[in-house]
Amino acid sequence: MLEIKAFSAGYQGNDVVHDVSFHVETGEAVMIIGSNGSGKTTLFRAMCGLLGASSGEVLFNRDDLAGMPAQRIVRLGMGFVPAERHLFPRMTVQEHLSLGAYPKRPDPETMSIVLDLFPRLAERRRQRAGTMSGGEQQMLAVGRALMSRPRLLVLDEPTTGLAPKLAVEAYEALGVLRDQGLTLLVAEQQVPLAMAFSDRGYVLENGQIQIQGTSEELAKNPEVRRAYLGVM
């Protein structure tokens, strides 16, 4: 579904992501793990058209997304939930969900899937995003992205700012989406959570992919265990 080839990106001519290649197949849940500043956000933002890439290919189904602006990429079926969420603070839950379907009218079936997944959003349809708790905002960001019926949902650290219990709940919701057949790609620092959720993963360090494998393989890898799972 998604194939990234020799992809580099950065800021003002300085690449922080170097020659990265990876792929995501239909129906898979894939994680990208890496410590602070390793380049996960830069990689995702460049891939999703929010940041210019310096070289490489981003093949999404039959389209080459390189150089496309974010708004077109979303319409091609790749949804992105950034770590900072980027909600509209003075708009209600309802307004977010209908905008999620832009430029179409919100589809009632998709709406009920989202509200079943996040019943709290259903209870708070008239509440403005700016007054919601961090956990609710995260649900809303995911819900908004789902309204466009993406084929691939990309999430940058969905647990940012969430208490441990809420982080677990966030991954439970993503697990439901995975089981419904949605293809998912997440960047995560809370490695145990992401590992339990994903089929495969890549370790990004200093802007390069250092290790890759199935989640079981990575869980057994001594380097991964030492650096990310806190096992000595």
Added chain:
Amino acid sequence: MTAVILDGIVLGLQFGLLAVGLTLVYGLGGVLNLAYGQMAVAAAIVVALAMDAGLSAGVAVGVGLLAGGLFGLLLDATLLRPVYRLRGEAQILLSLLLTLGVAFIVDGLLTWQLPLEALTLNIGGGAVEIFGVPMRRGSLWASGITVAAFVALFFFFRSTMLGRAVRSIIQDEEGARLVGIDPNRMRTMILVSSGVLAALVAVTRSMSIPVTVTSGISFTIFALIVTVVGGLGSVAGAFFAGLLLGIINTISSFYIGTFLTLIILLSAAALTILIRPSGLLGVAE
């Protein structure tokens, strides 16, 4: 006193509508358009010339609104492109410099080529009594048109997909892009609408007093003051601030004098920045 307040409302509605065009362009693109008043005047002069050429007032007004929209489209497609790419202080400064340049050029061209041209739309018929005060028909027409424009604007922003899309860019441009909204296309649409609004206000003003080739600067200043008091990017704020400042304006001109009135209005704007930086309603939108 009632008469003064009614006059204030008539004026305030127009102030408010004028400010909408300025405030939306600011909210959406970070552009503080100092050529805004000149857009209004240029459109008014187009109407006047069209009427001189023998077109009926209705058709001439249509042509003027189109000219206002075209002015906005032109600004958007040329000078403002580099402005949209910047952020923060650099963006504001460049927009101020470029649009100030446009303002001077338009002012210069108009006073050089058409120094005596002005738009006055005479709405015939006698005065109509409102609350025992005889009101001129021109003022009533102007108010009716302005209120209708506000109703249309509120409907657009609350209830249409496109209106919501515009608000979403004002609140979080990246979020808007992530739901598939193209901010550049929305900005173009808003620049065109702001030109049409400026033209519309120039037309309604000309039902009460002549709009001359030198009126541009005062249009810009009033729009700016109302925008500051109403909150940047807020249509509802512009509406209420327009009404408030319109009433203050007429009361003060009547009892104190025209010159001091402008200072009073500017002080109101300065006070707003000090006390409620986000404007009358407290939120920018």
